[in-house]
Amino acid sequence: MPRSVRVAVAVMLAVVASGCASASNEATNVAISVLKPSPTTVPATTSTLAPPPCNATASFRPAGPLPTPGVMPSGSTMAEIQKRGMIRIGVDENTLQFSARDPKTGKLIGLEVDLARRIAQAIFGNPDAVKLVTVVTAQKVPLVKDHTVDATISGVSMTCGRWQDVAFSTEYFTAFHKLLVRTDSPITGIQDLAGRKVCVTTGSSSVGILTSAAPKAIQVPKEARSDCLLALQEGQVEAYFSHDAILYGMQLQDPNTKILPDAVSAQHYGIAIAKDHEDLVRFVNALLEQMRADTSENGLAALVDRWLRAFNPAPIPVPHYQD
Amino acid sequence: MTVAAVPTREVRESGARLLRVQGMPLRRWLTTTPGRLRAASALILTALLVLVIIASTGAANRGEAARAVGLESVPELDAAVKLYGALANADANATSIFLKAGLEPAALRRAYLHSIKVAGRQLAAVSHDVGSSRTAQHAVRKIAGALPEYTGRIETARVYNRDGLPLGASYLRDGTRIMHDDILPAATTLYERAMRRLDEQYRSGTSSVEIVLVVIAGIAVIGLLIATQVFVTRRYQRILNVGLLSATVIVIGLLGWSVGRFVAAQDSLVAAQRDGSDTVQVASAARILALRAQADENLALSERGTGEKYRADFTDTVARLGGDDGSGGALGAASRTARGTPAAALTSPLAADFSDLLAVHKDVTTLDDGGDYEGAIALAVGQGADVGREAQVVQKFDADLRAVIASARQRLDARATDARAGFDVLEVAILLLAIMAGVFVVVGLQRRIGEY
Numbered sequence: 001m002p003r004s005v006r007v008a009v010a011v012m013l014a015v016v017a018s019g020c021a022s023a024s025n026e027a028t029n030v031a032i033s034v035l036k037p038s039p040t041t042v043p044a045t046t047s048t049l050a051p052p053p054c055n056a057t058a059s060f061r062p063a064g065p066l067p068t069p070g071v072m073p074s075g076s077t078m079a080e081i082q083k084r085g086m087i088r089i090g091v092d093e094n095t096l097q098f099s100a101r102d103p104k105t106g107k108l109i110g111l112e113v114d115l116a117r118r119i120a121q122a123i124f125g126n127p128d129a130v131k132l133v134t135v136v137t138a139q140k141v142p143l144v145k146d147h148t149v150d151a152t153i154s155g156v157s158m159t160c161g162r163w164q165d166v167a168f169s170t171e172y173f174t175a176f177h178k179l180l181v182r183t184d185s186p187i188t189g190i191q192d193l194a195g196r197k198v199c200v201t202t203g204s205s206s207v208g209i210l211t212s213a214a215p216k217a218i219q220v221p222k223e224a225r226s227d228c229l230l231a232l233q234e235g236q237v238e239a240y241f242s243h244d245a246i247l248y249g250m251q252l253q254d255p256n257t258k259i260l261p262d263a264v265s266a267q268h269y270g271i272a273i274a275k276d277h278e279d280l281v282r283f284v285n286a287l288l289e290q291m292r293a294d295t296s297e298n299g300l301a302a303l304v305d306r307w308l309r310a311f312n313p314a315p316i317p318v319p320h321y322q323d
Numbered sequence: 324m325t326v327a328a329v330p331t332r333e334v335r336e337s338g339a340r341l342l343r344v345q346g347m348p349l350r351r352w353l354t355t356t357p358g359r360l361r362a363a364s365a366l367i368l369t370a371l372l373v374l375v376i377i378a379s380t381g382a383a384n385r386g387e388a389a390r391a392v393g394l395e396s397v398p399e400l401d402a403a404v405k406l407y408g409a410l411a412n413a414d415a416n417a418t419s420i421f422l423k424a425g426l427e428p429a430a431l432r433r434a435y436l437h438s439i440k441v442a443g444r445q446l447a448a449v450s451h452d453v454g455s456s457r458t459a460q461h462a463v464r465k466i467a468g469a470l471p472e473y474t475g476r477i478e479t480a481r482v483y484n485r486d487g488l489p490l491g492a493s494y495l496r497d498g499t500r501i502m503h504d505d506i507l508p509a510a511t512t513l514y515e516r517a518m519r520r521l522d523e524q525y526r527s528g529t530s531s532v533e534i535v536l537v538v539i540a541g542i543a544v545i546g547l548l549i550a551t552q553v554f555v556t557r558r559y560q561r562i563l564n565v566g567l568l569s570a571t572v573i574v575i576g577l578l579g580w581s582v583g584r585f586v587a588a589q590d591s592l593v594a595a596q597r598d599g600s601d602t603v604q605v606a607s608a609a610r611i612l613a614l615r616a617q618a619d620e621n622l623a624l625s626e627r628g629t630g631e632k633y634r635a636d637f638t639d640t641v642a643r644l645g646g647d648d649g650s651g652g653a654l655g656a657a658s659r660t661a662r663g664t665p666a667a668a669l670t671s672p673l674a675a676d677f678s679d680l681l682a683v684h685k686d687v688t689t690l691d692d693g694g695d696y697e698g699a700i701a702l703a704v705g706q707g708a709d710v711g712r713e714a715q716v717v718q719k720f721d722a723d724l725r726a727v728i729a730s731a732r733q734r735l736d737a738r739a740t741d742a743r744a745g746f747d748v749l750e751v752a753i754l755l756l757a758i759m760a761g762v763f764v765v766v767g768l769q770r771r772i773g774e775y
Contacts, residue, residue: 106424133628
């Protein structure tokens with residue numbers, strides 16, 4: 001090709017190439033990069049080693065009579081709490097009558113909520129000086145252990161395994177394991193559970209008890225207590241295995257369910273407190289002693305009666321001490 | 324019949340004998356003038372055919388890409404963002420109703436129902452726009468299946484809430500799980516796919532390769548035409564061969580028209596991207612992030628003291644939304660991409676919206692951590708019929724972002740319309756002009772050949 005033509009072609013190509021802008025995908029990359037998914041939390045695993053035997057209901061004896069509200073012994077856990085201005089207590093929000101969120105007001109109400117307010121009253125003289133932290137079953141003990149809350153009052157059964165991690169007050173309620181089923185269910189007791197789907201709450205004592213009582217049952221774990229009632233209603237499970245104290249509240253909300261009469265494995269409810277806050281345990285036990293002795297409407301018996309009268313609860317448990 | 328090995332010399336001679344034209348071997352025929360003229364004619368026509376193929380394919384591709392940008396990809400992106408927005412709004416409304424407790428405010432209930440309706444409509448639009456993409460259809464099906472489950476849970480929660488029973492909280496929790504684990508991730512997938520598709524369309528509409536190929540092919544044809552005319556002029560002492568000259572002019576015109584249209588369309592597409600869809604993309608990402616931050620705040624409150632993972636996600640999300648002070652992340656990118664366009668003025672309230680969001684979040688967490696849970700909720704979602712400062716901040720933020728998106732979209736649509744103009748005409752013209760040029764070449768050369 002003659003040189004002039006070659007030059008002309010080169011010039012034309014250069015003009016064409018430079019005149020052409022090109023698309024960039026920088027904006028797309030920015031837009032997509034900001035939408036990266038967020039990290040998910042990995043649930044904490046609990047140890048399954050068999051704990052050494054112990055007396056699970058024996059707590060620490062009260063140090064003396066309750067101090068005056070607002071004047072806590074200096075250097076004690078209660079004094080620190082007093083300095084903070086409020087006590088943080090973990091409670092459930094799905095257990096009707098014990099601790100549940102009233103949808104009409106958004107407030108938590110129940111027997112355990114009242115106990116939490118009593119503790120606040122005993123420290124501050126003001127029952128509202130409590131921050132109620134809602135916990136699901138699997139968090140009950142860990143959040144006390146890592147001091148996120150000062151105590152948990154949430155149907156925590158006192159077991160030797162849990163005594164490894166936290167301390168407990170004296171027992172404030174005795175519950176038994178029962179089954180909740182639909183009114184048309186063919187299940188009559190634990191012996192019928194083989195091969196059937198049974199709901200249990202993650203991290204609860206019910207898991208181990210069901211494994212030994214009905215090893216052939218198919219366990220379906222749910223995070224929150226009333227999620228099991230949802231599963232029962234939706235037909236995802238055929239039964240809900242838990243404490244009768246919890247099942248009462250479920251049955252109240254759905255009259256198409258029934259609690260089967262067979263009871264196994266007594267559960268002793270204690271208030272979980274961090275092991276290094278022994279003085280707080282003694283303080284709470286002193287409060288509970290006072291409430292047990294109080295036969296007026298402010299006493300423990302009256303409190304239990306107010307919330308659980310319809311369920312004919314077991315008598316107020318006697319305290320046991322290890323010292 | 325057996326195939327025997329034949330010595331190569333015989334093959335060559337027999338091959339040469341086969342290629343006889345007008346009674347002569349090919350090589351000898353090419354030294355004759357009519358042979359050369361005929362060969363030139365054949366070459367030019369072949370090159371013309373190649374040019375037509377390259378130019379038509381280029382025009383078809385360019386036209387298709389330009390059309391797809393304006394009429395498919397951008398609407399798809401729009402529908403995907405609106406879908407996410409409607410779903411996030413429904414989630415925010417449902418959670419607000421729960422947190423406020425008491426009888427649900429009528430306005431909030433209506434807002435929830437409206438969001439669900441819009442989500443359904445946008446889902447239908449996206450389903451239509453994504454065509455046969457497997458990933459996208461999978462995401463659409465996932466949302467279509469999960470959305471009725473979600474609304475079923477919310478309605479059941481509503482009934483229990485009205486009856487004052489705490490079981491409603493479990494239904495709301497289950498619905499929220501469906502929304503956050505299944506529906507919203509699928510909606511994000513649709514959004515990402517729409518963005519990538521838009522990118523692909525831009526790239527195929529603006530690749531320089533096609534233009535270069537057309538230019539080369541065109542130059543080849545013109546070069547052949549000029550060479551032939553030079554040969555004819557030398558041979559016949561006649562300066563002008565009208566046929567060849569006309570053909571040359573036509574081909575130059577064809578080349579110019581094609582390249583001109585390609586370059587103009589490319590410039591329009593690039594302008595569409597630079598002045599329009601870049602801003603649409605990052606501002607849409609910002610919308611999604613702001614809605615997600617609101618969801619995190621509400622979920623942290625509903626977890627009531629154990630919502631650490633939502634608090635952490637809030638911090639992470641707002642960092643991606645605006646960096647430390649609104650000048651980084653998606654907002655910073657939006658300011659940069661909107662510079663020099665009418666949307667730039669609309670980006671100025673965004674930095675203030677961002678700091679308002681951070682400020683109200685700080686107030687909410689301070690109240691919550693200090694034990695004033697009710698105060699925190701009142702600030703976040705309001706009490707009774709009142710909306711709550713955080714909800715107001717997010718609403719304003721969302722509205723400002725939508726204004727930016729709308730302005731950028733106008734620009735984008737205008738440029739995309741320019742980009743697709745004229746390709747239909749061009750495709751027809753390429754064919755007609757090439758045929759005309761071919762006819763002129765044959766006619767022009769035939770006269771000379773006919774003299775032999």
